[in-house]
Amino acid sequence: MARGFVTILIERCKGCGFCVEFCPTKVLAMSSAFNSKGYHPPHVVAPEKCSGCDLCGMFCPDFAIFGWKLRNGKAVGGGRES
Amino acid sequence: MRADPRGVLTGVHFMDGDHACCEGALAAGARFAAGYPITPSTEVVERFAARIPTIGGVFIQMEDELAASIAILGAVWAGAKAFTVTSGPGFSLMMEHVGLAVMTETPCVIVNVQRGGPSTGLPTLPAQGDMMQARWGSHGDYEIIALSPNSPQECFDLTVRAFNLAEKYRTPVMFMMDEVVGHMTEKVVIPPAEEIEVYPRRYTRKSPGEYKPFEPCEDLVPEMVRAGTGYRFHITGVTHDERGYPLINPEAQDKLVRRLKEKIRRAAGELAFYEEEGTDAADVIVVSYGITSRVAQRAIDLARAKGIRVGKLRLITIWPFPDEKIRELARRTGAFVVPELNLGQIVREVERAAAGAARTYAVPHAGGTVHRPEQILSVIEEAAR
Amino acid sequence: MIETEDLVEAPPQNPVEPYLRTDRLPHIWCPGCGIGTSLNCFVRALIESKEDLDRLAVVSGIGCSGRVAGYVAFDSFHTTHGRAVPFATGLKLANPALKVVVYSGDGDLFAIGGNHIIHAARRNVDIKVICVNNFLYAMTGGQSGPTTPPSSITTTSPYGGFEPAFNLPHLMDAAGAVYVARWTTFHVRQLTRAMIEILHKPGFCFIEVLSPCPTLYERRNKLGDGLDTMKYYKEKSKIRHGAPTSEVALDKRGEIIVGKFVDRNRPEYLELMRAQHRAQLGDRFVEAPACLCD
Numbered sequence: 001m002a003r004g005f006v007t008i009l010i011e012r013c014k015g016c017g018f019c020v021e022f023c024p025t026k027v028l029a030m031s032s033a034f035n036s037k038g039y040h041p042p043h044v045v046a047p048e049k050c051s052g053c054d055l056c057g058m059f060c061p062d063f064a065i066f067g068w069k070l071r072n073g074k075a076v077g078g079g080r081e082s
Numbered sequence: 083m084r085a086d087p088r089g090v091l092t093g094v095h096f097m098d099g100d101h102a103c104c105e106g107a108l109a110a111g112a113r114f115a116a117g118y119p120i121t122p123s124t125e126v127v128e129r130f131a132a133r134i135p136t137i138g139g140v141f142i143q144m145e146d147e148l149a150a151s152i153a154i155l156g157a158v159w160a161g162a163k164a165f166t167v168t169s170g171p172g173f174s175l176m177m178e179h180v181g182l183a184v185m186t187e188t189p190c191v192i193v194n195v196q197r198g199g200p201s202t203g204l205p206t207l208p209a210q211g212d213m214m215q216a217r218w219g220s221h222g223d224y225e226i227i228a229l230s231p232n233s234p235q236e237c238f239d240l241t242v243r244a245f246n247l248a249e250k251y252r253t254p255v256m257f258m259m260d261e262v263v264g265h266m267t268e269k270v271v272i273p274p275a276e277e278i279e280v281y282p283r284r285y286t287r288k289s290p291g292e293y294k295p296f297e298p299c300e301d302l303v304p305e306m307v308r309a310g311t312g313y314r315f316h317i318t319g320v321t322h323d324e325r326g327y328p329l330i331n332p333e334a335q336d337k338l339v340r341r342l343k344e345k346i347r348r349a350a351g352e353l354a355f356y357e358e359e360g361t362d363a364a365d366v367i368v369v370s371y372g373i374t375s376r377v378a379q380r381a382i383d384l385a386r387a388k389g390i391r392v393g394k395l396r397l398i399t400i401w402p403f404p405d406e407k408i409r410e411l412a413r414r415t416g417a418f419v420v421p422e423l424n425l426g427q428i429v430r431e432v433e434r435a436a437a438g439a440a441r442t443y444a445v446p447h448a449g450g451t452v453h454r455p456e457q458i459l460s461v462i463e464e465a466a467r
Numbered sequence: 468m469i470e471t472e473d474l475v476e477a478p479p480q481n482p483v484e485p486y487l488r489t490d491r492l493p494h495i496w497c498p499g500c501g502i503g504t505s506l507n508c509f510v511r512a513l514i515e516s517k518e519d520l521d522r523l524a525v526v527s528g529i530g531c532s533g534r535v536a537g538y539v540a541f542d543s544f545h546t547t548h549g550r551a552v553p554f555a556t557g558l559k560l561a562n563p564a565l566k567v568v569v570y571s572g573d574g575d576l577f578a579i580g581g582n583h584i585i586h587a588a589r590r591n592v593d594i595k596v597i598c599v600n601n602f603l604y605a606m607t608g609g610q611s612g613p614t615t616p617p618s619s620i621t622t623t624s625p626y627g628g629f630e631p632a633f634n635l636p637h638l639m640d641a642a643g644a645v646y647v648a649r650w651t652t653f654h655v656r657q658l659t660r661a662m663i664e665i666l667h668k669p670g671f672c673f674i675e676v677l678s679p680c681p682t683l684y685e686r687r688n689k690l691g692d693g694l695d696t697m698k699y700y701k702e703k704s705k706i707r708h709g710a711p712t713s714e715v716a717l718d719k720r721g722e723i724i725v726g727k728f729v730d731r732n733r734p735e736y737l738e739l740m741r742a743q744h745r746a747q748l749g750d751r752f753v754e755a756p757a758c759l760c761d
Contacts, residue, residue, distance in 0.1 A: 007479070007481070009481070012492060012493055014493070014497075014498035014499075015498055016498050016499040016692075016693050016694060017499075017694045018499075018504070018693070018694060018697060021694055021697065021698070022653075022697070039498065054482075055655070057481065057482070057483075057507070058504075058507055058508060058511065058655040058656070058659070059504055059507075059652075059655055060503070060504070060507060061496060061499075061500060061501060061502065061503025061504045061506075061507065061652075062492075062493060062494070062496075062503055063481055063483055063484065063487065063492065063503070063507065066481045066482065066483075068479050088753075113561075113755070113759040114557065114560070114561050114759055116553075116557060135744040135748055135751075135752055135753065136748065136751050136752065136753055137753055138753040138754060138755045138756055139755050139759060140560045140561065140737075140740070140755055140759065142556070142557075142560060144553060144556075144586075145553075145582050145583060145586040146582060148549075148550060148553070148583075149550070149553035149556075149582075149583050149586075150553075152546065152547065152550045152553045152554045152557070153553045153554065153556050153557035153560075154557055155546075155554060155557065156526075156544075156553070156554040156555060156556060156557025156558035156559075156561070157557035157558065157560065157561035157759065158557075158561075159544065159558060160557070160558045160559075160560075160561035160562035160565060160758065160759065160760065161561060161562060161758050161759060161760020162561040162562075162759035162760060163759075164557070164561070178547055178550075179547065179550070181547075182546065182547050283760075308562075308760055309524045309542040309558060309562065309565055310521065310522045310524070310542065310562055310564060310565050310758075311521070312521040313542065314521070314540055314541050314542055314543075315542055315543075316488070316536070316537060316543045316544075316545070317543070317544050317545065318536075318537065318544075318545035319545060319546065319547055320545065327488075327491065327537070328537060328545070
């Protein structure tokens with residue numbers, strides 16, 4: 001069961017690929033779809049691997065993605081074990 | 083609001099114009115000054131540096147005039163009343179932040195003790211060659227307020243007024259002294275604090291949610307806040323909307339720049355300070371300002387002794403130019419004579435405002451010393467013919 | 468598409484959003500530009516620092532990095548080109564309770580603003596300077612600047628630059644900064660930690676953040692895109708805390724020494740001013756009020 005989850009704000013994404021490249025558990029891949037500005041956003045390919053570490057959120061230059069921890073399927077805050 | 087007595091050196095003094103200017107700033111509530119040494123203005127900040135640790139405040143000598151002229155803007159947004167002081171070459175460097183202060187509507191006072199130019203010019207000798215620079219020195223369209231004192235007493239009185247106008251209109255005010263007025267020592271009377279009127283900063287009473295930094299009041303001047311009070315506001319030199327957000331388009335530019343100009347223009351009448359005497363039945367009116375007005379007084383006396391009907395208009399407000407006053411006088415006099423320590427700056431404004439209703443005569447002087455009264459007298463005689 | 472409904476009742480908000488002027492997003496920075504990443508780290512540092520953010524002021528100059536002030540939801544000042552540091556100096560000295568951060572670029576801070584930053588460091592004014600170094604002037608179209616590595620192609624060095632570049636940590640060290648660090652936009656955790664450290668450390672603190680400029684620097688120099696640059700940062704960076712700053716100069720695509728180079732203590736400007744005046748004036752000394760607005 002996934003320990004975390006990522007939220008992607010597709011319309012804010014500019015397709016730089018930082019989150020895909022530096023995700024430590026390789027949860028993400030670039031999508032072949034376009035957003036309305038013509039960029040390829042990331043999409044989740046391995047949701048079960050997400051630890052909710054939020055490294056994607058830290059790398060994102062566009063505030064378009066962030067990870068958060070799950071406990072029993074419930075959100076416990078963006079990137080932080082509180 | 084009355085002046086804070088801690089900054090008011092009440093009494094009768096014998097002091098020069100530079101020192102009196104500093105005392106005026108302290109009386110007006112200035113508790114922050116940033117400067118850079120330059121003759122003949124440095125005495126103003128030298129005195130501030132000596133006085134401020136006994137009053138409570140900060141003086142900082144910056145690395146150049148660019149820095150001094152923006153450090154004061156930072157201090158103002160932190161809540162202080164602040165000023166800087168310079169002369170020609172430094173005034174040129176400060177022009178960048180005259181523009182920023184106009185654009186961000188930051189109240190402050192910039193003192194220029196004028197010396198001869200261009201460039202290094204005459205570091206120790208007087209001129210009035212920066213009058214147009216005070217008006218137009220920074221790029222872009224704007225209006226400015228500039229005052230010109232002709233005595234140490236006025237260096238005190240008008241510095242207080244300069245601070246008050248800066249606050250009322252949220253604009254930089256140019257205080258245009260000259261070397262002679264700066265270094266001239268005379269009696270200066272500093273009244274008790276309770277007799278000195280100080281215009282308080284126009285802080286908003288709106289809550290952070292309602293407040294917009296550039297939403298104008300009825301007089302087109304917006305209310306202010308200061309940093310650290312929870313408003314989380316944004317200020318930029320970029321053309322901006324009422325929220326202070328950058329907006330780069332012709333409509334935003336038109337709206338903002340028109341308001342910035344109009345808030346000063348529509349107040350031109352109440353900003354027009356001058357000294358007028360004997361103009362009722364004058365064939366000639368001498369229009370002068372700063373140190374030149376004192377030489378002009380001698381020339382007027384000599385002309386009157388010769389039977390010429392001469393009036394006097396001494397400009398205290400240089401900018402916005404008192405067009406209306408000149409227009410009114412032009413209707414009832416034959417000619418204006420305009421002596422000044424430059425080769426023709428304010429005379430052009432007089433000529434423009436007179437619009438042909440009266441003749442205009444310049445009495446130019448390149449600076450370095452003051453006119454001889456006879457130079458002005460001979461032009462008065464020519465104008466009276 | 469992601470389905471979140473079955474996992475949580477309401478997806479959490481991006482934790483940085485409350486600290487940004489989200490009505491101004493998307494920002495102006497290009498795809499693959501690192502300024503946004505550095506800002507992301509900055510906002511996270513602010514959250515973790517537990518500072519009173521009502522007392523934070525962010526001051527920027529002009530340029531791409533100069534736009535940071537416009538995106539943060541704090542008291543923020545977008546000043547003139549090169550003059551963010553003296554503006555910040557006035558702000559801080561008039562109200563020492565403010566936490567003043569200058570956020571700007573390499574051209575703004577070290578070419579047109581070079582004189583100001585060395586003097587602020589010398590005085591040890593209590594301001595925090597974050598310099599995003601993307602190796603050229605980006606906003607105006609990619610001209611060379613004082614940090615452009617020799618041989619780089621820019622619009623004003625079309626045949627390759629030949630001027631030696633500044634080593635910014637060395638310069639700031641020599642000028643007297645009490646904290647000097649360099650990280651890249653790849654080092655998001657270390658950068659965030661460094662930002663927290665300077666928020667808590669008194670005196671003039673400086674962080675250089677190396678950032679891709681894919682549109683102007685990388686593209687013209689055939690160095691790939693933003694992601695390629697991030698990979699380069701990952702591969703060629705060596706962490707050497709305490710490295711002598713004279714040894715951390717950069718060159719085009721060579722090794723990058725990152726880390727915290729300087730962390731020392733010196734009395735801060737206002738502390739020195741008060742001590743000197745009190746010693747000389749005795750009873751006549753009047754301490755400036757907590758804020759000069761009082």
